[in-house]
Amino acid sequence: MRLKRxxxxxxxxxxxxxxxxxxxxxxxxxxxCCARLRxxxxxxxxRAANDWLAFLRTLGLVxxxxxxxxxxxxxxxxxxxxxxxxDGIVHAPTALELLREATxxxxxxxxxxxxxxxxxxxxxxxxxDPSWEQTWVDRADRLLRWFSxxxxxxxxxxxATESSAYVAGDALESGGSPA
Numbered sequence: 400m401r402l403k404r405x406x407x408x409x410x411x412x413x414x415x416x417x418x419x420x421x422x423x424x425x426x427x428x429x430x431x432c433c434a435r436l437r438x439x440x441x442x443x444x445x446r447a448a449n450d451w452l453a454f455l456r457t458l459g460l461v462x463x464x465x466x467x468x469x470x471x472x473x474x475x476x477x478x479x480x481x482x483x484x485x486d487g488i489v490h491a492p493t494a495l496e497l498l499r500e501a502t503x504x505x506x507x508x509x510x511x512x513x514x515x516x517x518x519x520x521x522x523x524x525x526x527x528d529p530s531w532e533q534t535w536v537d538r539a540d541r542l543l544r545w546f547s548x549x550x551x552x553x554x555x556x557x558x559a560t561e562s563s564a565y566v567a568g569d570a571l572e573s574g575g576s577p578a
Contacts, residue, residue, distance in 0.1 A: 401489040402457045403524075404450045405541045408548045415475040418451055419460045426466035458483030477549040481570060484545055490516045494542055498552055498567045506555050506564035509540035 409415050421439040422432055433448035442448045452468060455461040458480055462471050473479055484491050493516050497507045513536045525531045543565050546552035550570040554563040 401491070402453055402487055403489045403538065404453070405488060405538060405545060406447070406450050406454055407541060408545045412475055412477060412480065412548065415460075415480070419455060419470055419475055422452070422455065422461045422468055422470040424470055426464050426469050428467045432461075432468045457487035477570070480545075480549045481551060484542075484549070484551070488542060490519070490539065491542065493519075494539070494546065495551065495571065498546070498565060498571055501566040503555050503566060506566050507543065507552070508564045509536050509543060512539040512543065 409418070418436065418440055421436045423435065427435070429449070429452065432452055433445050436442055436448040436451050437445060440448075440451070442451065452461065456463060456468070458475070459473055459482070460471050460475055460479070462469055485495065490512065494507065494512050497512060497515060501507045513532070516539070517532075517535070520531065520535055524534075528534050543552055543563070546568065547554055547563075547565065550568040552565040552571070553568045554565055556563060
């Protein structure tokens with residue numbers, strides 16, 4: 400199962416280490432882990448912390464055990480994050496395919512990624528959220544910025560800001576698998 404919610408990417412991978420280290424080495428239940436993430440990383444609320452916990456698990460930086468969540472003995476390197484994004488995030492395979500075909504004159508944007516994946520948005524998400532289209536464009540934007548952080552995408556304007564346009568990054572061009 401692939402994760403839908405992708406949190407705001409940090410400024411760099413070193414900041415991702417802070418999120419991982421907020422999860423205990425000794426198993427803790429979800430509430431404990433979310434409280435630690437919220438407190439140690441300055442997250443707004445439990446939902447944001449829960450999104451981060453699920454995301455860190457998807458990246459392989461956190462494991463769930465029968466007794467709760469624990470920090471995995473894995474460093475948050477670019478390759479680890481790339482693999483987690485490719486394998487665990489909704490619409491990542493489509494985004495990577497689009498990036499492979501992108502050019503500076505026809506880049507991938509959050510809007511174009513949403514257009515390519517619109518039909519795959521679950522019906523219950525559409526029914527539950529009156530602004531579901533914008534929600535999914537925002538998710539596409541965050542996914543592309545995560546790709547930029549780990550060099551799967553390169554913003555054509557040189558900075559990964561909201562509503563940027565992207566082409567394939569060096570890690571994707573050098574043989575990174577699309578799925």
